Amino acid sequence: MGGMRKNEGNDSGSELDDGKQKNKKMVKKEKGQLLPSMMKNKEKRSAVHAELKHQKKLEKRKKIKARDAAEKRALELGEEPPPRAIPRTIENTREFDETVCKPDDEELFARNDADELSSILKRERTPTILITTSRFNSTLGPAFISELLDVIPNSEYFKRGTYDLKKIVEYAKTKDFTSLIVVHTNRRKPDALLIIGLPDGPTAHFKLSKLVLRKDIKNHGNPTSHEPELVLNNFTTRLGHRIGRIIQSLFPQDPNFRGRRVVTFHNQRDFIFFRHHRYIFETKETNKATCSKTKGTKSSKGENVTQEKVIARLQECGPRFTLKLISLQHGTFDTKSGEYEWVHKPEMDTSRRRFFL
Template identity: 80%
Template sequence: MGGKRKTNENEGMEGEEDSKHNIKKMKNEKSEILPSSIKNKEKRSAVHAKLKHQKKLDKRKKLKARDAAAKRALELGEEPPPKQIPRTIENTREADETVCMPDDEELFAGNDADEFSAVLKQDRTPKILITTCRFNSTRGPAFITELLSVIPNSHYHKRGTYDLKKIVEYANNKEFTSIIVVHTNRREPDALLIIGLPDGPTAHFKLSSLVLRKDIKNHGNPTSHEPELVLNNFTTRLGHRIGRLIQSLFPQSPNFRGRRVVTFHNQRDFIFFRHHRYIFETKEIKQSESKGKKAKDTKGESISKEKVIARLQECGPRFTLKLVSLQHGTFDTKGGEFEWVHKPEMDTSRRRFFL
C-alpha cells in the first residue's frame, strides 16, 4: 500500500511540473504573438510599438556593453574588440571571375591595342558628334544643350531623316571620334547610344532619373575649363571596357587647377552621372590678440585673417545610366555581333553585378 501511495505522489508531482511547464510555454507563446496576427487595430499597433521599443532598448544595451568593453581594454592596455562591419549588398557580392586585378598583365597589354588607345594616348583629340532620334521631343534639345556644355569639343547635328549608318559614314569622313545619340520617348529622353569611331564599339544605355540644370536647387553654371573625369567602381572586364569608352569622350589633359569635375559612379550596375564645379571663397576670421591679463591693457584688439574655403556646387544635368548591350563595331541591328546583352534571366540574384 505504501509503495502505491509513493507512486501516486510521484505521479502527482510530475503532473504539477508538466502543468507549470505548459503554463510557461503558453505565456511565452502569448508574448511572441506577431502583431500581424492580431485583428484589432489598436491592440496590433500597441503590440508593434512595444516590440519596437524593446528592440531599441536591446540595441542600446549592446552598444553600451561594446563601448564598455572597448574602454576596459584600453585601460588594461589590451587590443579593443574588432569593429563589426555591416552586411551590405556590395560587400556580400557574388564572386566574379572577370573582376580586374591590379597585377593583370593581359588586361594592360590589351589596353594598348583596343579601339580607345589612340584617343587615350592623345594621338587623336576627342571630337564628339551629338544627335537625336528621328522623332525629337521638347526635353531632348534642353538635355543636348547641357551635354554640349559638359563634353568639350562636342558638336550638335540635326538628325532629320538620315539613317544612323549614313551618320556614322559622315562622322568618319569629318574625323569625329564618337557619336552620342539621344533617344526620346513620350517627350522624355530615355536612352543613350554611344558609338566609338571608326571601329566601334557601340554601347546602348537606358537613361532614367533625368534632372536638368534649371531644376537643381542652387545650381551653378559650368566654366570653360576642361573637366577632371572621375570613374568609380568599374571593376570587371566589362566595366573596364565601358569605363574606357566613357573616358574616350573627354580630353586626356584636364585642367586640374580648373573648376570642373565630371563623375561617373557605378553602384549595383547603375551609373550615376554628376557634374560639379569648385567654388573658392575668402572669408575673414577675427582673432582677439589679447588673452588673460593683457586684455586690460590692450582693450581687446582683434586681428582679421583671410582664409580660403573650397566647396562644390552642382552644375547639372543629373541622370542615371544602365547598360543594355555592348556591340562589336559600329551600329548594326541586323548583322551586328554583341559582346554583352542584358537579359531578364540574369537578374536571378540581387548580389550579382556585371560592371
C-alpha cells in the same frame, strides 16, 4: 451627467492602457511563437508589428550608446578603442566574379594598348563628339542635349531629321569625329543613350532614368569653360573596365586639376550615377586673439590678428541622371548583323548579389 461622462472617459483611457498591455504581452508571445504576419486580425497585426519595430529601435540605441561609451573610456585610458563591426551590405557580400580586374593583370594592359580607344586615351587623337537624337524628338530632349554640350568639351549637335543612323555614322567618320552620342526619347522624355566609338566602335547602349535638369536642381550653378576632371568609381570587372574606357574616351585627357569642374560616373550595383559639379573657392577672414607681453613687466595686452583662409566647396551644375547598361556591341551600330560582347537578359537578375560592372 457630468459624472457619467468622466466615468466614460476613464473607462476609455483604461481600455487604451489595457490595449497597450495586451500588445506588449502579444509581442512577448510573438517572439517565441507567432509572427505578426501570421495573425488574422489586421488591427492586432499592425499594433504588434509597430511594437516590435519600436523595441528594435530602442535596442539599437542602447547598443550605439554602449559602443560610444566603450570607445570614450578606451580613449581616456590611452588604449585602442574596440574595432567597429563591419555592416553586412549587398556590395561586400557580392558573388565571386572571376573577371574582377587585378593590378598585375598583364593581359588586361596588353588588351588596353590594342583596343579601339587606345589612340584617344594615349592623347594621339583629341576627342570630338557628335550628339544627335532619335527620329522623334521630345520636349525635354533639346534641353538635355544643351546641357550635355556644356558637360562634354569639343561636342557638337547634329539635327537628326529623317536621316538613317548608319548614314549619320558615315557622316561622322568623314568629319573625323571620335564618338557619336544618340539620345533616344520616349513619351516626351529621354529614356536611352547610345555611345558609338568611331571609326571602329564599340557601341554601348544604356537605359537612362532619373533625369533632373539644371533648372530643377536647388542652388545649382553654371558650369565654366575649364576642361573637366573625370572621376570613375567602382568599375572593377573587365566589362566595367571596358565601359569606363568608353566613358573616358568622351573627355580630353588633359584636365585642369586646378580648374573648376568635376564630372563623376559612380557605379553602384550596376547603376551608373552621373553628377556634374564645379569648385567654388571662398576667402574668409578669421579673428585670432593673441597675448603680447612687455619686457620687464607682468602686464599683457590682447590683440586681434586677422587671418585669411581659402575654403573650397562643391556646387552642382547638372544635369543629374542614372545609366544602366543594356548591351555592348563590337564595331559601330548594327542591329541585324552586329556581334555583341555583352547583352543584359532578364534571367541574369535572379540574384541580388550578382554584379557585372
